[in-house]
Amino acid sequence: MNYILFAVPFFFLLIAIELLADRWRGLRTYRLSDALNSLSAGVLSTTSGLLTKGLAVLTYAIAWQHLALFEMSTQSLWVWVFAFVFYDFCYYWNHRLGHERNVLWAAHSVHHQSEDYNLSTALRQTSTGFIFGWIFYLPMAIAGVPPLVFLTVGALNLLYQFWVHTRHIPKLGWFEWIFITPSNHRVHHAQNPIYMDRNYGGVFIIWDRLFGTFQEELDEEPVVFGVTVPLASWNPLWANLQVYAHLWNDARHASSTWDKLRIWFMRTGWRPEDVARRYPMVKPDLATFRKFDVPLGRxxxxxxxxxxxxxxxxxxxxxxxxxxxxxxxxxxxxxxxxxxxxxxxxxxxxxxxxxxxxxxxxxxxxxxxxxxxxxxxxxxxxxxxxxxxxxxxxxxxxxxxxxxxxxxxxxx
Structure with a gap:
């Protein structure tokens, strides 16, 4: 069953409700161009997924068929619970390395480019994550989680993450200790130095608490959303290609063959010394940060x-x-x-x-x-x-x- 397809009407219904909440509370969390850009990236991602989804499904099925250590039944409740938790654990590492390695950030950065934070941001997804993303879930296949269970818990994990992309819900007390919430996920979308590269879980925040990547949202440090190298565009194709293009240019200009190769897998933001010297990259100062916008008539x-x-x-x-x-x-x-x-x-x-x-x-x-x-x-x-x-x-x-x-x- 395609859970995402059936969820589409509810996504847009909740976006409409959030827009009403904006008006009622006097907030402005939406801008038309930014929201359309986020939604365009989402539409492009789901359409691209029809072409690329087979890679992840096929590799998972082959690994499960030939490498599974245990035989798990789809009729057993504990298998579903185990798979749901296991998937989020794998997602944590996929997500974390998506922030920590250049080529993985090139795919994941799309989700972070919006300088607003609302439910449309949740639908802003990459079209190139399929290239490496499947690798992180192979441990589930080796453990014996059936493909049907894997696909279902993956969809449920993604659906859960939709509601946390809002500024209208405050901290939720004890819930913050176990689960991903709007508050601790706002931190994840921040470009403030104190917040960057934190809170990677999809459903559970416990992985971040265990592995030292948790950061609470602080009242004295308002979140500034977006990325440190702004997209400055409403083009969903460029949104997917921007970081790849920057990496390619740096690799092309590097004098060392070793640097040309390793730049793709180095820590995010790493650039060859000679390239950084000849082509410095200027990043906006948060103190004078202004959201990208283009005036457009009604x-x-x-x-x-x-x-x-x-x-x-x-x-x-x-x-x-x-x-x-x-x-x-x-x-x-x-x-x-x-x-x-x-x-x-x-x-x-x-x-x-x-x-x-x-x-x-x-x-x-x-x-x-x-x-x-x-x-x-x-x-x-x-x-x-x-x-x-x-x-x-x-x-x-x-x-x-x-x-x-x-x-x-x-x-x-």
Whole structure:
């Protein structure tokens, strides 16, 4: 059962409730562009997962089949309890090393790039974590945890983590000693030096207390959210590539072959001495920190929000049916989603080419559906191409209306 698919409506319902709480309490924990960027990264991640999930499942199943030390039954309650705790233990080390090694941080950093902290941040997930993430859960396969149990407790672990991404819930007393809570997870998303690289657990905070990585949220040290090298973009593709690009540039400029190789696996932030000297990296001062933002008119904001809603609907549909597709239709579907989310990101950044890119995106909608049917062999409802054509036409009319209303050139 795909628990994440069934949870999607509840995610958005809780986000709506949090928005109401913002208004009621006079807080401003949401900004449209930041929230859309987080949600875009989440949609891209789930779509990418249809292509990459097989790696983790296949390697886990092979390890379980050939290396399992014990035979565990899916009918036994203790197996499920054991697996739930064991998964969180493995998650702790996956998460911790995701902060402590350059190449692993390159994947995980996506989740930390938002400079706001709200429930949309929980959905901001990486599309490249599959490269190394599967390794950390192989001990569960060797112990004998059946694949069905592994996949289920993994989904439950991820679902638990959703609710802790909020600023509206204070400390929870004794609960803070055992479980991950909004308070101790706010610490995890901070860029304050005292808070950085702390509180790695997914469900249980006990691992952090045991292994010396726990830090309490302090009243005298308000959390500043984000990363020390800001993304400064609303582009979900660049969000996934930013740290890889920085590492590649440093490796390319390093004079030592050994440095070119080891930079990927060194501690996060490590740079070759000669590269750091020639290409210093300036990090913002927290005392003068300002969140990244691009002014955008109300009409453009509404347009971006409505266009993104279309991708949420299509992405949810892909999540429901895509598990049974072959690789080619999945690649076509992923490409359509990735290009569209990229175009929305450029629109939010008010790029000079955003309007032309948006027109191109709309014109490619029907050909993309045709490619899915003709080359991908996917049988779609007869009304689907017509509905997409009408949507594209209405969007083009909306673009024309925006241009006429503004009567101003787009800023670069």
């Amino acid at each position: 009409g453009r904001q509404w347009y971006a929000g409505l266009q993104f809603a279309t991708y949420v609907v299509v992405g949810t549909w892909l999540l429901g049916v895509g598990e049974h597709w072959q690789v080619l239709p999945l690649v076509i579907g992923w490409s359509w989603m990735a290009f569209g989310l990229y175009a929305i990101g450029c629109w939010l950044e008010n790029r000079s080419w955003a309007l032309r890119l948006e027109v191109l995106r709309l014109l490619l909608n029907v050909p993309a559906v045709a490619a899915l049917a003709l080359w991908g062999g996917i049988e779609l409802p007869q009304w689907a191409p017509w509905a997409l054509a009408v949507y594209s036409l209405l969007s083009l009319i909306g673009l024309l209306g925006l241009r006429r209303a503004e009567r101003l050139p787009q800023a670069a």
